[in-house]
Amino acid sequence: NIVLTQSPATLSVTPGESVSLSCRASQSISTSIHWYQQKSNESPRLLIKYASQSISGIPSRFSGSGSGTDFTLSINRVESEDFSIYYCQQSYSSLYTFGAGTKLELK
Amino acid sequence: QVQLKESGPGLVQPSQTLSLTCTVSGFSLTSYHVHWVRQPPGKGLEWMGVMWSDGDTSYNSALKSRLSISRDTSKSQVFLKMSSLQTEDTATYYCARDRDGYYYWGQGVMVTVSS
Numbered sequence: 271n272i273v274l275t276q277s278p279a280t281l282s283v284t285p286g287e288s289v290s291l292s293c294r295a296s297q298s299i300s301t302s303i304h305w306y307q308q309k310s311n312e313s314p315r316l317l318i319k320y321a322s323q324s325i326s327g328i329p330s331r332f333s334g335s336g337s338g339t340d341f342t343l344s345i346n347r348v349e350s351e352d353f354s355i356y357y358c359q360q361s362y363s364s365l366y367t368f369g370a371g372t373k374l375e376l377k
Numbered sequence: 378q379v380q381l382k383e384s385g386p387g388l389v390q391p392s393q394t395l396s397l398t399c400t401v402s403g404f405s406l407t408s409y410h411v412h413w414v415r416q417p418p419g420k421g422l423e424w425m426g427v428m429w430s431d432g433d434t435s436y437n438s439a440l441k442s443r444l445s446i447s448r449d450t451s452k453s454q455v456f457l458k459m460s461s462l463q464t465e466d467t468a469t470y471y472c473a474r475d476r477d478g479y480y481y482w483g484q485g486v487m488v489t490v491s492s
Contacts, residue, residue: 271438304477304478304479306422306479308422313471313482313483313484313485314422314479314482316478316479316480319477319478320477320478323477325478325480355421357421357422359422359424359478359479361475361478364427364435365424365435365436365437365438366412366424366427367424368414368421368422368423368424369421370421371421371422
């Protein structure tokens with residue numbers, strides 16, 4: 271199975287800062303990575319598909335990059351509503367997997 | 378509009394079998410893949426398996442021996458059955474529609490495994 275390693279586990283920031291969240295795959299997965307945001311007691315929300323493709327309705331401050339094994343979700347100038355948990359997911363293999371998540375918290 | 382809704386028992390006894398239903402609307406099961414994902418309380422997301430649009434299935438290797446996914450296209454329903462439940466199977470279970478990522482999710486159903 272393809273293992274996704276997210277780092278850091280927790281990121282403490284103040285509103286207005288820009289941040290980068292990392293997701294590393296155990297083998298090359300081209301750009302078959304998707305990013306999700308999950309707030310407490312809610313279903314996850316798709317933020318970015320195929321590493322860098324935007325999703326309708328998602329604020330433009332969210333962007334993604336990477337290919338192969340290293341991927342990054344960037345948030346330009348974090349807003350208060352962004353404090354939540356972020357997951358990456360690969361769809362390269364028919365056996366999908368998620369990363370363990372990065373919690374973005376208020377410093 | 379597109380909707381997915383999970384249903385099933387909130388409480389299951391240890392060693393018993395869990396049966397969940399994902400009822401979809403707004404799309405055809407023969408055109409989209411439907412996945413099952415679970416999340417234990419306070420933990421991350423775990424991909425469980427998928428009903429591909431062509432009727433084939435794939436399962437998480439760690440769950441494969443206990444898990445079965447099927448569907449009834451006439452009723453727009455996808456079913457999950459998982460046997461030999463243990464307390465660590467306590468989780469919120471989601472179904473989600475796959476088309477370039479999971480844009481649509483169900484609200485999730487909380488399942489507690491306890492005697």
